Amino acid sequence: MGFDLGLNGKRALVTGGTKGVGAAVVQALTVEGVRVATTARTVPDKASGNIHYIGADLMTAQGCAKVAEEVLQALGGIDIVVNVLGGSSAPGGGFAALTDEEWQKEIDQNLMPAVRLDRALLPSMIAQGSGVIIHVTSIQHTLPLPDSTTAYAAAKAALSTYSKSLSKEVTPKGVRVVRVSPGWIETDAAVALAERLARDAGTDYEGGKKIIMNALGGIPLGRPAKPGEVADLITFLASSRAASITGTEYVIDGGTVPTA
Template identity: 80%
Template sequence: MTFSLGLDGRRALVTGGTKGVGAAVVEVLREQGVRVIAAARSVPDIAPDGVTYVAADLATAEGCNTVAKTTLQRLGGIDILINVLGGSTAPGGGFAALDDDEWAKELNLNLMPAVRFDRALLPAMIAQRSGVIIHVTSIQHELPLPQSTTAYAAAKAALATYSKSLSKEVTPKGIRVVRVSPGWVETEAAVALAERLAADAGTDYEGGKQIIMNALGGIPLGRPAKPQEVADLIAFLVSPRAGAITGAEHVIDGGTVPTV
């Protein structure tokens, strides 16, 4: 029996909703009776009941506008906006490897979609004086890896600061804005990375995971988070049970960040 969070009948948009954390969020919301639009660059051919997939390039203004309009048309409004979309294609090599194009890519993937969707969908939330926005950031904004995640980390830091400012503006109008900051999560992409590192080092998958954990300075929990664990946290935060939570960041990293 599914534990009810009081979300039945709510309307949600989840970006990056076809893989990893995004797919887990879509599934837990669907189980809670939420009508969900899941947007990503590529989408499955068949959608489960209660879910509509929309294919678009969310790193562009045109893609975000298309998805926002489709969401309002198909759902007749919106109650929950969850911006899971993010990632990095930047090369390793530190600051010198990051030209203007690489910086633009990181910002257009990790900051601007949230800004654009908020701008497009917040008016509907404000009109009904209710809604919840989740921005998925990353512990990288506190714990950047200079050889590989400088631009990604900076973009996520910008998203965190923007989210805090937005919460101060719109919470008095009935909209909660909350940040979720994962550490390393065992998504499909993370598994592929661990397997590649393991092959390069002549070890097994568990050895590959250990290489990543060592690069992060260790994870006291001893393992990465599961997508379902992050999704369960997000589902709670968008529910009425978290009705007094806004403007805050919730870290789910197994203890990776070593400071208060």
Template identity: 65%
Template sequence: MAEFLSLEGKRALVTSGTKGAGAATVALFRELGAQVMTVARHRPENSQDDTLFVAADLTTDAGCRQLAQQVQARLSGVDIIVHMLGGSSSPAGGFAALDEQQWQQELALNLLPAVRLDRLLLPDMIARGAGVVIHVSSIQRLMPLPEATTAYAAAKAALSAYSKSLSKEVSPKGIRVLRVAPGWIETEAAVHLAERLAEQAGTDYAGGKKIIMDSLGGIPLGRPAKPEEVANLIAFLASDRARAITGTEYLIDGGTVPTV
């Protein structure tokens, strides 16, 4: 029987591909036959030598240009871009705790790298009349937590609006643009957070996970998503199996978002 899913012969770029769902996506893409370039600020100490790794700070215009140059030099362009980069370092304390620097940092990490890289890499896709761009957003754009994620959620909401507009512009030119919005993912960082909360509350890891799930209003599935599960969704959307899908957003949150 023919293989259901293949990325054989595809050239892909996955930003922030050394940890969590990014690393899982890189691994799955390679397993499916793609040639994958990934990028982070620093090469992980325990990683194998990888000629398709680029060390760059994508929160800067110079870092994005450096990466785009490496894409052209090493891959002669890409067929798939997965904008995985994102996160938040904002303090708790609501809107008053967010100063100018905090807002600039959230936008520089969660919105502008995708905008810059698309601007640099899409012209080649358009010239070839084919390509897939996947922007990884967050369910926080739909249900921000006022205590700590206002700026992050606003940046991801901006990314989503930008992505939708881009899809309307370039889909007629053969470029599919999609969004994936994860909820809580059980990454290494998430495990550490649950363990720390569990220690503070005098409970075990399962209790720490429940504290996080309760803060989100509950996860009907009863658990966070695994990085590999997020990668599975991204791989399907990037493949030719999804060639009629563009301009839409896919939640992978175990049912966390309570609205239709």
């Protein structure tokens, strides 16, 4: 007996789906027969024919409104929303380096796209009595790095709390809300960071990875997660196989966050 996820023909929006974890989620869902729309600031020149790309800046209310409208029009409805979009451009230097503008950018990138898209797309899910919303948070909201991720971590903590509250409200109406909290993921950007740190320290790529892992307090698994591993977890949680899972957070960090 095969492990059918029951996703064939479902309709999904994946934010930030042209690179990293987002791209891996798009691929994983597409393999399962999901009709996928995804977002990026700029639509790729060589866009896949079976993926609907939407060019928009989700850090703005206007960009979120455009995406929601186009998704519902292109797909005829929505069954799954995976909010992968996130990141940080805040400077190092601790709390004193974080101006009001830096705080606002972190909130606009890591919290408000999910809030705005949920507000626009949830009514159609509630009307059909089914749907799944998955918000990608981060272990940073429980294990922040004070020198550089305070604002990012706080925004992800807000996303996590918002997600829990939302799950209590909409789960009785047929819509599941789940959080996925990754640790360090070996994306192209992470590889570039490790390579830069390696050059600065006069070591190789593996040495650069160890520098990052040491900064996180160590990863018991001995390596970062792969984007595809995170995407596999998200795909399962979006499926009917996870029909009883809602309101909770799944950590995928190789054991980085110490637990009792």
